[in-house]
Amino acid sequence: MAGVAVSTTINGDHVEYLCQPDETLLDVLRDRLGLTGAKEGCGTGDCGACSIILDDRLVCSCLVLGAEAEGRRVETIEGMAHGDKLHPLQQKFLEHAALQCGICTPGFLIAAKDLLAKNPDPTEEEIRFGLAGNLCRCTGYDKIVRAVQDAASVMKGA
Amino acid sequence: MNFDPRFSGRKFTSVGTRPIRPDGVDKVTGRARYGADFNMAGQLVGRVLRSPHAHAKIRKIDTSKAEKLPGVKAVITAADLPDLTDGDAAMYDVLDNCMARGKALYDGHAVAAVAAVDARTARQALKLIEVDYELLPHVTDVDEAMKHSAPLINDAIFTEGLEEKPVKPSNVTKRSQFGHGDVHQGFGHADFIVERSFKTEQTHQGYIEPHACVASVSSDGTADLWVCTQGHFVYRQHCAQLLGMEASKLRVTSSEIGGGFGGKTHVWAEPVALALSRKAGRPVKLVMTRDEVFRASGPTSATSVDVRIGARKDGTITAAEATLRYSCGPYAGSWAEIGAMTAFACYRLDNVKTVGYEVLVNRPKTAAYRAPSAPMAAFAVESAVDELAKEVGMDPVEFRIRNAAQEGTRSSYGPVYGPIGIGPTLEAAKSHPHMKAPLGKNQGRGMACGFWFNFGGQTCTDLNIGMDGSVSLAVGTVDVGGSRASLSLVAAEELGIAYEQVKAIVADTSSLGYNDMTDGSRGTFSSSMATISAARNAIKILRERAAQMWDISVDDVVWENGHAIAKGEKHGNLGRLSLKEIAVASGKTGGPIAGHSELVADGAGVSFATHICDIEVDPETGATRVLRYTVVQDAGKAVHPTYVEGQYQGGAAQGIGWALNEEYIYGKDGRLQNPGFLDYRIPVCSDLPMIDTQILEIPNPNHPYGVRGVGETSIVPPLAAIANAVSNAAGVRMTHIPMSPPRILAAIEAKRAG
Amino acid sequence: MRYIRPLSIEDAVGQLAGSAGTAAILAGGSDLLVRMKGGFVEPDLIVDIKAIEGLSEIRETADGFSIGAAVPCAVLGESAALKKAWPGVVEAAKLIGSKQVQGRCTITGNLCNASPAADSVPALVAAGARASVVGPAGRRTIPVESVPTGPGKTSLAKGEIIEAILLDKRPPRSGDAYLRFIPRTEMDIAVVSAGVNLTLDESGVVIAARVAIGAAAPTVLLVEEAAQVLIGSKLDEAALERLAKVCSGACRPIDDKRGTVEFRRKVAGVLAKRAATSAYARAGGK
Structure with missing residues (x-):
């Protein structure tokens, strides 16, 4: 099987890699590029733990081929903080204890970032439906929703 | 060890506050490493072949074609995991569950495994393994499995706990009974009786992180295992026993764990990964797919429960009785027994009787799931209690308050309660x-209402004071949801220092004595007890060092708010010495300062x-x-x-x-x-x-x-x-x-x- | 296995027609990649159609709308004109999967995946949507209901690609709606579903109707008799009850992990009633 050469942008950096035609972008990120922040919880788009932003669209990286990233912009959890300054969502997740085991957290943060970019002032219901593609088994979602609400108000003020 | 674990009623400074957890930043930046986030040089990809049949005799497994596929470095079957359990029936079941021995007992049961250079080759190799199955009749329903006509899952099972030893084997492995008083008499005093039958279906813990490990066995017999687990010391013992290794030569590191809820309390794929690595001579990474997690790892029991409760017109329960049938998967368990213990634990009852039956079915081996067995029993009992309250004509809360257990009540499962919170x-x-x-x-x-026992168990903790006065706390209970934060608070409280001065980690199995796993709600309970003990031991040394620095008797030094203080009139001119000041001087006063603790945390x-x-x-x-x-x-x-x-x-x-x-x-x-x-x-x-x-x-x-x-x-x-x-x-x-x-x-x- | 990203529809058709083994079309990938992951398909050729000019656009024409085969469902919701004209189609498309899946999945893919439970298909069938098919023999336009022929099977020939879904311009006083039943609030496959499309006269009497039921037979059902029940009515209680009865009766469902025969039959009627009520209100009926 011939490899596919891909040239893309990940978290603002130009990246080139060779991948197999059936290899998912999630596998490329994790196994070829060492970006293990996106997690594989299911591999079928049902848990959202592998969420990334691809050209301003929230997607599951397990449902994207590595080959499809050619010429596109990929944003992952590793690019969310600016240097040592956390994104307000990251900070609020910590303050509200919106994580217990933390495996779903990168996916939630990326999904919440996308949500607030498209809707800076969401209602609780909009947050809940906006994050319905991300499964969390530890928290019951209560503290996650509160953290997103708090981050939204901080970001509006900024 | 003169550790006094009794409640002291002290006022708290750190405990009860809400600081940010020490592992938090890593978890919001994607840096934290979970089971599948670790790699070793030269590592192979491990994959498991699983039975598509619920119940089948394995006549023959031919791995020759898979072995010949370029890139395949090892293929194993049960033959590569010989039985070293030496009569330990529970461990034999774990071994059989890791790799079927002669019979596949459920859809998803592992029958062979491969290690190959990449995932694609490993997948292809699985397709080349030929398994000759002879299909057997199966049973998956708990009530069906109890019938005399049901297919037998294990013909060596004769029900335990019966007055007379049964002459024929069955799928019921054990009967257990709890209670006191005379329920027959109790029901005779009842004005109202509610009798109902209930069923609950099997559920999975549903942790988002699939089981994952990296195993590396060296030719000198030493090995490393990186794994997401609720108990790395337990995994070490299991793996060492099943592979015939010395425990001390197998170092197990617990990764960050993406949820367990009881499902990561015994080994599944880890012995397989170790066996593959041993055979291939290279590290092997084995990660379950979600499909495998559901088909082959830890569901809870499916249950069938009959409940009968009677009460007088005034709302007093006179008798309560339950029969609980719990599925165990294809191996013996004690799940109904736990259900039978918890069923009526919330109530003060003169006459109570519960009977549990453990039932084998062709489903995955039942594993613990958060207060295992209790929710199903509570579902049946609390539903019936609600109905009974209605019959009596009382508000359901008032009815429960009237019958609630209290300090001094003899519980339905035996012990007499101390101070409790049901009322x-x-x-x-x-x-x-x-x-x-x-x-x-x-x-x-x-x-x-609901009840759970909570557990304590074996715990070992190290508290090391650095030369700069910062404190590292090494615990052996896996942090499943923030316990490093709570244990840091406890260390800070006991030492009288700031939370930020403490850094807690989960140590690997070679760095600390044995710890039971994080189950039974024991993580914070037991490790905080061990942390307090370790801190008290460190304080004893801190006082000795302060005494040395002051050249006074250690009996004249007390520890208050993170400082050594000289007491008595003759030392009035001596200032306080902070933990940091004592630590900085430690090189000249006798070397490193640390507190250790090894204990069994009783009294949960x-x-x-x-x-x-x-x-x-x-x-x-x-x-x-x-x-x-x-x-x-x-x-x-x-x-x-x-x-x-x-x-x-x-x-x-x-x-x-x-x-x-x-x-x-x-x-x-x-x-x-x-x-x-x-x-x-x-x-x-x-x-x-x-x-x-x-x-x-x-x-x-x-x-x-x-x-x-x-x-x-x-x-x-x-x-x-x-x-x-x-x-x-x-x-x-x-x-x-x-x-x-x-x-x-x-x-x-x-x-x-x- | 090869992955290609052709720039023209002709090239794509040629590659598909000329491929020796199994070939798969990749737009959103939310079905294809799941099937590949599960080992159910191992295509020799993957043809990514997203770089083909025009396939990622929604075009408003004199006749209505042309929705390119590679347009993600999320984009449908961002088109104000489409949402205004065909709110039922858009709400159906927006129910597929999560926000993450929305960013990838397409209504053409949903149609070609040929699941009887596909969310957008009953709405498209009710809307009278057509598919523009390009193949080695040229272009043809067919009703969407003729594309799936059974679970996982379509009428498309080797080398054929659906390039767009076509929706007509709306007559005045028209409205459509789609409802599905799922046990959770999100992320589930429809247990049963209903799409209703209505046009009213000036007095609020239904003059045209199409009713489609999903997940109740091997393919989505277009229930002619249900349309006849509604036509001529003002959607009074009696008409709605008859609609429910007809829709329940038209179902040929199965028992499976998602629902029972009885449940699907009963709830198909309930959803048809509710969807009809919503479509009627959208058409301006009172």
Whole structure:
């Protein structure tokens, strides 16, 4: 099987890699590029733990081929903080204890970032439906929703 | 060791505050490393071949074609994992579950495994392994499996616990019984009796992180294992025993763990990964797919329970009886026994009897799931209690308050209670505004109580004071949800220093003495006890060093608020010495300062909770909506209240999923129909409301700070609380969990049809 | 296995027609990649159609709308004109999967995946949507209901690609709606579903109707008799009850992990009633 050469942008950096035609972008990120922040919880788009932003669209990286990233912009959890300054969502997740085991957290943060970019002032219901593609088994979602609400108000003020 | 674990009633400075957890930044930046996030140079990809049959004799496995495939470095079957369990029946079952020996006992049972250079080659190799199966009749339903006509899963099983040893084998491995008094007489005094049968379907813990490990066995017999587990010391023992290794030569490092809830308490694929690595001579990474997680790892029991409770007109329960049948998968277990112990634990009963039956079925080996066995028993009992209250004509809360256990009550499973929280949680629920909130059309309110034992167990902790006065705390209980924060608070409290001065880590198996795993809600309870003990031991040394620096007797040095203070008039001119000052000087006063602790944390305090919920039912479709949910639970002492709330909310959410939608669905062929998150429906964010919590603190007398476990009790009441709410909303008693829309609609239609 | 990203539809058709083994079309990938992951398909050729000009656009023409085969469902919701004209189609498309899946999945893919439970298909069938098919023999336009022929099977020939879904311009006083039943609030596959499309006269009497039921037979059902029940009515209680009865009766469902025969039959009627009520209100009926 011939490899596919891909040239893309990940978290603002130009990246080139060779991948197999059936290899998912999630596998490329994790196994070829060492970006293990996106997690594989299911591999079928049902848990959202592998969420990334691809050209301003929230997607599951397990449902994207590595080959499809050619010429596109990929944003992952590793690019969310600016240097040592956390994104307000990251900070609020910590303050509200919106994580217990933390495996779903990168996916939630990326999904919440996308949500607030498209809707800076969401209602609780909009947050809940906006994050319905991300499964969390530890928290019951209560503290996650509160953290997103708090981050939204901080970001509006900024 | 002169450690005094008794509750001291001290005032707290750090404990009870809500700082940010020490592992937090790594987890919000994607830096934290979980089971599948670790790699070793030269590592191979391991994959497991699983039986597609529910029950089949394995006549022959031919691996020759797979072995010849370029890139395949090892293929193993049960023959590569010889039986070294030496009569240890429980470990033999674990071994058989890791790799089928002669018979495949459920859809998903491992039969062979490969290690190859990449995932594609490994997948291809699995297809080349030829297994010759002889299909056997199977049984997956718990009640069916108990019938005399049921296919036998293990013909060496003769029911234990019967007065007469049975002459024929059966699928019932054990009968157990608990209780006291005379239920026959008790029912004779009852004015009202409720008798009902209930069923619950099998659920999965549903942790988002699949099982994952990297195993590396060297030719000199030493090995490393990186794994997501609730107990790396236990995994080390299991693996060492199954592979014939010396425990000290196998170092197990627990990765960050992406959820366990009981499902990561015994080995599944780890011995397989080690065996593959041993055979291939290279490290092997083995990660389960989600499909494998559902088909082959830890579901809870499916159950069938009969309950009978009687009460006098004044609302006093006169007798209570339950028969509980729990599925164990294809191996013996004690799941019904635990259910039988917990069933009536909330109540003060003169006459009580519970009987449990452990039942083998062709489903995956049952594993613990958060307060294992208790939610199903509580569902049956608390549903019947609600009905009985209605019969008597009492408010369900008042009825429970009247019959609640209290200090001095002999519990239904034997022991006499110390100070407990069932009464206070009921009183708190009674006066909670939720109880008085108005309900709309098609809406119903339900409440229920729950109990869990909590455990303590073997614990070992190191507390090392650095030369700069910072403190590193090494614990051996895996942090499943924030315990490094709570244990840092405890260390800071005991030493009298700031939380930020402490850094807690989970040490690997070579760096610390043995620890039981994080289960039974023991993580914070037992490791905080060991941390307090270690801190006290360190303080003793700190005092000695201060005495040395001052050149006075150690008896004249006390430890207060993080400082050594010289007491007595003759030392009036001596200032205080901070922990840091003593630490900086330690090189000249005798070397490093550390406190160690090895103990068995006895006296875990039992825990109780009361939940209230409001549900709306669509009478045309059977759809449900959770409108409001409140948890009231006794924590003993909430060390980090935010994470205690998180445990309450998380358990409630899991219980809501179990009550309404989650279930293993088997086809007639005995294959699991829904091994994925699409059709195994755990609650999503939009399914739930905010979950209100109220923490009560009734100190555990057997812990210096009064701590009880908090992790598990929260999943016990929801099944019953929701069943009571749905039954009130729909006007028909629901007796089968999950209460999925087809079941609710069918119940409503049946009632309409009369 | 090869992955290609052709720039023209002709090239794509040629590659598909000329491929020796199994070939798969990749737009959103939310079905294809799941099937590949599960080992159910191992295509020799993957043809990514997203770089083909025009396939990622929604075009408003004199006749209505042309929705390119590679347009993600999320984009449908961002088109104000489409949402105004065909709210039922858009709400159906927006129910597929999560936000994450919305960013990838397409209604053409949903149609070609040929699941009887596909969310967008009953709405498209009710809307009278057509598919523009390009193949080695040229272009043809066919009703969407003729594309799926059974679970996982379509009428498309080797080398054929659907390039766009076509929706007509709306007459005045028209409205459509789609409802599905799922046990959770999100992320589930429809247990049963209903799409209703209505046009009213000035007095609020239904003059045209199409009713489609999903997940109740091997393919989506277009229930002619249900349309006849509605035509001539003002959607009074009696008409709605008859609609429910007809729709329940038209179902040929199965028992499976998602629902029972009885449940699907009963709830199909309930959803048809509710969807009709919503479509009627959208058409301006009172």
